[in-house]
Amino acid sequence: xxxxxxxxxxxxxxxxxxxxxxxxxGVPQADILVVNDGSTDETSQKAKDQGVWVLDLPFxxxxxxxxxxxxxxxxxxxxxxxxxxxxxxxHDPRDLARLVLTLDKTKADMIVGSRFLGEGDFSSTMxxxxxxxxxxxLLNLLFRTRVTDPTSGFRVMxxxxxxxxxxxxxxxxxxxxxxxxxxxxxxxxxxxxxxMQARRGGVSSINxxxxxxxxxxxxxxxxxxLVRPRKKVLV
Amino acid sequence: MNYQNIxxxxxxxxxxxxxxxxxxxxxxxxxxxxxxxxxxxxFVILFVSLRSSVLWLMVTILGIETxxxxxxxxxxxxLVIISYSFSIIHSRQSxxxxxxAQEIALMKxxxxxxxxxxxxxEKGNSRER
Numbered sequence: 023x024x025x026x027x028x029x030x031x032x033x034x035x036x037x038x039x040x041x042x043x044x045x046x047x048g049v050p051q052a053d054i055l056v057v058n059d060g061s062t063d064e065t066s067q068k069a070k071d072q073g074v075w076v077l078d079l080p081f082x083x084x085x086x087x088x089x090x091x092x093x094x095x096x097x098x099x100x101x102x103x104x105x106x107x108x109x110x111x112x113h114d115p116r117d118l119a120r121l122v123l124t125l126d127k128t129k130a131d132m133i134v135g136s137r138f139l140g141e142g143d144f145s146s147t148m149x150x151x152x153x154x155x156x157x158x159x160l161l162n163l164l165f166r167t168r169v170t171d172p173t174s175g176f177r178v179m180x181x182x183x184x185x186x187x188x189x190x191x192x193x194x195x196x197x198x199x200x201x202x203x204x205x206x207x208x209x210x211x212x213x214x215x216x217x218m219q220a221r222r223g224g225v226s227s228i229n230x231x232x233x234x235x236x237x238x239x240x241x242x243x244x245x246x247x248l249v250r251p252r253k254k255v256l257v
Numbered sequence: 258m259n260y261q262n263i264x265x266x267x268x269x270x271x272x273x274x275x276x277x278x279x280x281x282x283x284x285x286x287x288x289x290x291x292x293x294x295x296x297x298x299x300f301v302i303l304f305v306s307l308r309s310s311v312l313w314l315m316v317t318i319l320g321i322e323t324x325x326x327x328x329x330x331x332x333x334x335x336l337v338i339i340s341y342s343f344s345i346i347h348s349r350q351s352x353x354x355x356x357x358a359q360e361i362a363l364m365k366x367x368x369x370x371x372x373x374x375x376x377x378x379e380k381g382n383s384r385e386r
Binding site: 080235239242243249250 | 282
């Protein structure tokens with residue numbers, strides 16, 4: 023299976039080399055595409071020096087647009103699988119191999135690595151956990167699923183999902199809404215447990231006011247997916 | 258307009274605009290992030306139209322003559338806020354567009370240069386010959 027690992031990165035010059043090295047160790051058969059979201063440091067050059075492909079976005083657009091750029095690349099170059107591994111080192115690429123195996127074996131369209139499925143002791147701030155729990159509750163209520171980590175960006179997807187998300191993908195705080203879109207178009211999403219590190223390089227870009235704004239916006243967006251017609255994705 | 262009429266006007270106005278907002282969001286002509294300010298303002302107008310206590314408060318505290326004037330004032334203030342937010346959004350977007358256009362010009366240069374590597378190297382672009 024031809025696989026592309028998409029690495030969204032914003033000012034991760036400190037850790038990008040080790041992230042790339044770990045991905046190569048975890049999934050040596052995959053191609054790596056670093057999508058540089060308008061970094062002001064040497065993230066892009068350091069990634070290029072490691073011999074991976076780099077897309078340099080002209081300005082900072084956020085994780086949603088950045089990841090989607092990688093998906094458009096994946097679609098245009100005919101990849102079967104696309105994975106997301108964040109450039110900040112929070113995701114463990116060794117778990118990626120397990121995600122891929124699960125995608126091979128099951129009929130799911132997307133496998134998500136969940137922090138809250140038992141393994142690992144991922145402690146986050148209390149407000150964040152409340153927010154995550156809220157979105158789990160909302161998605162499980164609306165779509166009759168059992169998602170535990172709706173904000174996890176650590177996932178692998180097949181061509182159906184690549185096709186859907188390369189056309190339309192939310193721009194801010196995209197993961198919960200993307201799940202809603204996936205469910206709405208009849209795709210199957212599975213979670214498997216994984217560990218995530220606390221952020222190694224860089225600083226988190228969310229404060230309290232923004233968090234409230236995102237909660238409202240994403241909730242509204244998820245509700246809007248119910249109102250729109252179901253989209254059958256044919257690959 | 259007497260007072261009951263102004264309440265009806267306020268409800269019709271805010272509910273119509275809310276319906277329009279959701280209609281455009283459904284068709285993806287309006288993104289959720291830009292719809293939020295409309296939804297917020299329209300809900301405030303709807304609430305104030307239905308519960309007149311806020312309007313009477315404005316009459317006594319701010320010295321506005323009638324509660325219907327207060328409702329008009331709130332609707333006007335709401336629309337000004339919305340307009341302002343869009344001016345700010347437009348300003349940011351025009352910066353983005355300018356940068357994208359520049360990037361495209363730079364990319365075209367690189368692509369054309371790579372297509373004719375030998376010729377460019379021989380010719381150069383200096384004015385001196």
